Amino acid sequence: MEKFNRIYSLRVEVDNGVNTSPLRSQFLANKNIEITLPYSVEFSISRRTLTSAQTGTFRIYNLGPEQRNAIQKDFFQFTQLRSIQFFAGYDSPNGKFMPKVFDGTVVTAYSYRVGRDWITEIDAFDGGWQMATANGVSITLAPGTTASQVVSQLAALLPKMSGSAIVGNFPYANKRGEVLFGNVWDLLIQKSNGLVTIDNGQVKALQLNEVILGSLPLISPESGLLGSPKRTPSTLEFDMIFEPRLTVSQVVRLENFSNPKYNRNWKVIGFEHRGTISPSVAGQCLTSVRLWFTLEDLQIITGNVVI
Secondary structure: OOOOOEEEEEEEEEOOOOOOOOOHHHOEOOEEEEEEOOOOEEEEEEEEOOOOOEEEEEEEEOOOHHHHHHHOEOOOOOOOEOEEEEEEEEEEOOEEEOOEEEEEEEEEEEEEEEOOEEEEEEEEEEOHHHHHHOOOEEEEEOOOOEHHHHHHHHHOOOOOOOOOOEEOOOOOEOOOOEEEEEOHHHHHHHHOOOOEEEEOOEEEEOOOOEEEOOOOOEEOHHHOEEEEEEEOOOEEEEEEEOOOOOOOOEEEEEOOOOOHHHOOEEEEEEEEEEEEEOOOOOOOEEEEEEEEOOOOOOEEOOOOOOO
């Protein structure tokens, strides 16, 4: 796949002042602004198989005052849910593709001036709002209910998710009935032994050797691998040319020439995207990838995958 002509679409939900409800601070905003080229954007996105929220930071250059004011969100407006989605990719000779790279909610958004440039900076979480607000759940479980069934049931209680949960094999079951109450995310962590995450608006609860299929089956120098992978006690890490098709917990085959013993299937446990997409400013655009270093056979779990 040739990687030429970086493109993007940043969609931000804003408060347009129309809603006059007494519960204004808690309403779902109802207007979207879509930002694309020729506006320049810098971004830094971290997605990992962790129980904490994924993070994204976006800096857009020289929006007009109306857009800047509409996007602004103060930290004390934490109960106001505003979605943000970032699509990015390439308009290459072999075809145009622009997968979803980040799907979350705006934490804060401010604009400031540096020299002649106005910069609008947005900090966002993926899953943070759901983890913090899904409280007060109470469910009763019948004897023999497996942990996989419980995780699926709890995941369905999280609000404003983009896709159905992907749940692996958690076979252990409580022989007696059980009542669960409290914060949904805390219960999900408990029932999955900490092997749950929210990625691109979707719950993924998988064992360490369980994987899903992704849109990028192979990483090699031809697909953008840079340099030689670095071995750590538990991971294999490397940089590659910005690759928006990656998704957390997917299986990928690595092919590199520097150390052929690493040429096999791996589980993607995390990556960071960082770079600039601009028609006027040159800049790097890279993805740092972490693969899980396990010699166990990887088991593919099928499900509703949002990439």
